[in-house]
Amino acid sequence: MEIMQAGARPTRRASAEYFTGTVWQDPVIDAPDPARVMALRVAFEPGARTHWHTHPLGQTLHVLSGVGRVQAEGGPVVEIRPGDTVWIPPGKRHWHGAAPDCAMVHLAIQEREGARAVDWFEPVSEADYARAPGGMPG
Incomplete structure (x- = not known):
């Protein structure tokens, strides 16, 4: 058993290479092999x-606090709130973040496949982000 004490791993600003705007990440777990789970608190x-x-x-x-948005490619922009849990299937292109006028904090949990847990693509366009939320994710 290992206990990772609060504050032992510093908060870091997320890379502008993968995020638009100001985003802060706090590591929760990056379990050693053979486990694959990784989790971050993302603000x-x-x-x-x-x-x-x-x-x-x-x-x-x-979602832990605030109001956010999530969209799977080809689906509607969906508003997410505290207590909501979103499952994104393997290989599904998507994005997530805060609402335009409200911060949002979520726990992001994923597994590594080998050394890889995520594949990054282009920024979300302002037009895609600005779409009014509606419907449920597809």
Whole structure:
């Protein structure tokens, strides 16, 4: 058993190579082999979001505070709130982040396939981000 004490791993600003706006990440777990689970607490300032991306083994998001948005490619933009949990299937292109006028914090949980847990693509366009939320994810 290993206990990772709070504050032992510093908060880091997420890379502008993969995020639009100001995003902060706090590592929760990056389990050693043979385990594959990784988790981060991710805090998005209003308007901040990920770029389009996929996960080889899928991703779970659990909203802790604020108001956010998530979209799977080809689906509607969906508003997410505290207590909501989102499952994104393996290989599904998607993005997620804060609403334009409200910060959002979520727990992001995914598994590594070998050394890889995510594949990054282009930024989400302002037009895609600005779409009004509606419907349920597809």
